[in-house]
Amino acid sequence: MQTLVLKYLFSCLLLFSLSSFTAANSKLPEPPTGILQLDAYQAPPIILTDIDGLKFNLNETKGHWVFVHFWASWCGPCRKEMPAIQKMWDKLKTQGLKISLINTAEDEDTVFNFLGIYAPNIRGLMDRDGQVTEKWKPRGLPATYLVDPAGQVQYQALGGRAWDAPTYLNFIKKLIK
Amino acid sequence: MTIKTNFFLLTTITLSISCLLISTNVLAESKKRYQFTNKEISVRVTPRSPQQMAAFYEGRGFSKKMINALIQPCFFTVGIHNKTSDILWHDLSTWKFTNNNGEIKNLNRSYWTNKWEKMKIPLAHQSTFRWTLLPEKLDFRSNEHEGGNIILPYSINKFTLKAAFKTKKDKSGKLITIKIENIQCKR
Numbered sequence: 001m002q003t004l005v006l007k008y009l010f011s012c013l014l015l016f017s018l019s020s021f022t023a024a025n026s027k028l029p030e031p032p033t034g035i036l037q038l039d040a041y042q043a044p045p046i047i048l049t050d051i052d053g054l055k056f057n058l059n060e061t062k063g064h065w066v067f068v069h070f071w072a073s074w075c076g077p078c079r080k081e082m083p084a085i086q087k088m089w090d091k092l093k094t095q096g097l098k099i100s101l102i103n104t105a106e107d108e109d110t111v112f113n114f115l116g117i118y119a120p121n122i123r124g125l126m127d128r129d130g131q132v133t134e135k136w137k138p139r140g141l142p143a144t145y146l147v148d149p150a151g152q153v154q155y156q157a158l159g160g161r162a163w164d165a166p167t168y169l170n171f172i173k174k175l176i177k
Numbered sequence: 178m179t180i181k182t183n184f185f186l187l188t189t190i191t192l193s194i195s196c197l198l199i200s201t202n203v204l205a206e207s208k209k210r211y212q213f214t215n216k217e218i219s220v221r222v223t224p225r226s227p228q229q230m231a232a233f234y235e236g237r238g239f240s241k242k243m244i245n246a247l248i249q250p251c252f253f254t255v256g257i258h259n260k261t262s263d264i265l266w267h268d269l270s271t272w273k274f275t276n277n278n279g280e281i282k283n284l285n286r287s288y289w290t291n292k293w294e295k296m297k298i299p300l301a302h303q304s305t306f307r308w309t310l311l312p313e314k315l316d317f318r319s320n321e322h323e324g325g326n327i328i329l330p331y332s333i334n335k336f337t338l339k340a341a342f343k344t345k346k347d348k349s350g351k352l353i354t355i356k357i358e359n360i361q362c363k364r
């Protein structure tokens with residue numbers, strides 16, 4: 001009984017914090033060049049495993065901003081952008097940001113080799129048949145979205161961005177503070 | 178120097194010059210592209226040879242039967258840059274490809290999806306293939322660059338590409354038109 005009450009209280013608290021976030025939504029910061037502020041919409045689901053078989057579910061990141069990124073090893077701009085994502089992540093991972101780095105339709109060997117070189121400290125997720133990527137309908141690859149703590153897609157980046165540059169770092173810092 | 182040595186030297190020099198000329202020509206050929214550019218838009222069309230496409234898709238692990246289907250038609254990599262300060266609307270269905278025999282229909286996503294389904298191609302390869310194609314519709318934002326491949330049935334004839342792009346958020350702005358002539362399939 002006591003557990004049930006606790007669960008109920010926790011759910012109320014989570015709902016309250018998410019609804020407070022939604023109410024404060026209009027105060028979102030102006031994005032820098034190359035990032036579009038969208039008419040917010042519910043993020044399509046992401047339930048994937050990483051190279052080691054560990055599960056990631058976007059729903060379980062509620063309460064945090066999530067950096068959702070789609071890439072493929074054959075895409076030139078992805079290779080250029082990935083080191084910047086690694087540097088950004090090194091600076092912000094302890095500040096509450098979550099990341100979902102999704103490879104589109106490639107195999108483990110390719111992903112392992114690529115991330116080993118370009119982003120060795122980020123957990124890469126495997127969209128083995130490309131169907132999760134399809135649901136997000138990116139404009140192209142690479143594609144990055146910023147999902148708010150209520151699970152709404154608020155921003156989309158146009159092409160690759162220098163995420164480790166102060167402009168972008170400060171923008172994300174404003175979101176997660 | 179003996180006559181034999183002289184002959185050897187002459188042959189070597191001739192061969193080296195020939196190789197240099199051939200490789201320069203190959204380089205020039207591989208860099209051949211067609212372009213339309215003005216202050217509002219830049220559209221670049223680069224023909225790709227069957228060898229280039231086969232190498233690219235083999236590198237992605239595509240099966241032989243998929244590669245065989247992909248080396249028959251003509252591939253062109255298209256890059257579009259919106260240089261306006263507003264939205265530029267791309268709609269591939271409005272692109273017209275014509276040669277002396279009339280209009281050429283591009284082999285669009287539905288064509289390939291049907292083909293891959295019939296051939297029972299794995300979803301992963303279908304997905305990768307789709308991501309290499311030029312989007313069918315896109316609202317290009319100011320200064321945005323995007324690109325991808327378009328595929329036409331093989332023809333030895335040169336063709337003309339005409340396309341139109343609406344502008345502004347409500348598509349009420351100036352219609353931007355482009356025309357690129359004498360485009361040729363690379364074989």
